[in-house]
Amino acid sequence: MIEIEHISKSFDDKQVLYDISGRFDQGKTNLIIGASGTGKTVLLKCIVGLIVPDEGNVFYNGYWATRSLLEAIEKAGTTNNHAVIKELEQLKIPADVRMQHHDAYMNAKTHQMQQTIYLAKANLKGEEDDMFTIVTNTSPEDAVDAGAEQTCKLESFEETPVYEP
Numbered sequence: 001m002i003e004i005e006h007i008s009k010s011f012d013d014k015q016v017l018y019d020i021s022g023r024f025d026q027g028k029t030n031l032i033i034g035a036s037g038t039g040k041t042v043l044l045k046c047i048v049g050l051i052v053p054d055e056g057n058v059f060y061n062g063y064w065a066t067r068s069l070l071e072a073i074e075k076a077g078t079t080n081n082h083a084v085i086k087e088l089e090q091l092k093i094p095a096d097v098r099m100q101h102h103d104a105y106m107n108a109k110t111h112q113m114q115q116t117i118y119l120a121k122a123n124l125k126g127e128e129d130d131m132f133t134i135v136t137n138t139s140p141e142d143a144v145d146a147g148a149e150q151t152c153k154l155e156s157f158e159e160t161p162v163y164e165p
Helices: 040-048 066-076 081-088
Strands: 002-011 014-024 055-060 104-106 117-122 132-138
Touching: 002 040, 014 040, 014 055, 040 055, 066 081
Parallel strands: none
Antiparallel strands: 002 014, 002 055, 117 132
16 A cells, blocks of 8 residues: 655745645555646656655555655665665654654564554534544554564565665
């Protein structure tokens, strides 16, 4: 599954994408429809990482992909996959960046993103812009799947082939 949240992109003073959000589920036909010059190709390039959005994020199966991946490559100083994996395993994203209550972090043993979990209800008052009202939240530490490390089937780091273009 690919999820995009609040993607915006400008070139010079021309705003091409503004606050685009959506979800593309695996195995389903997904369409991006629009007139010529409305940003369809720019959006696709943001999704695959050819263009870094000015704002917003792209998630692949829950991983905060585009920005985090490019930052990890920059920190590693190389595109060597072993170096990038080591950087991603140290990934921490401050709560304020994600507009959440708790910092998110990568579990180095499972590669699962540990993040705030919310319980929400529909906002039926219609007075606010929000569709939901948060009832409660749980910190990433309190929501860890205790069995994940035993059931996760990542190959060992040593068995991971090295790739460096």
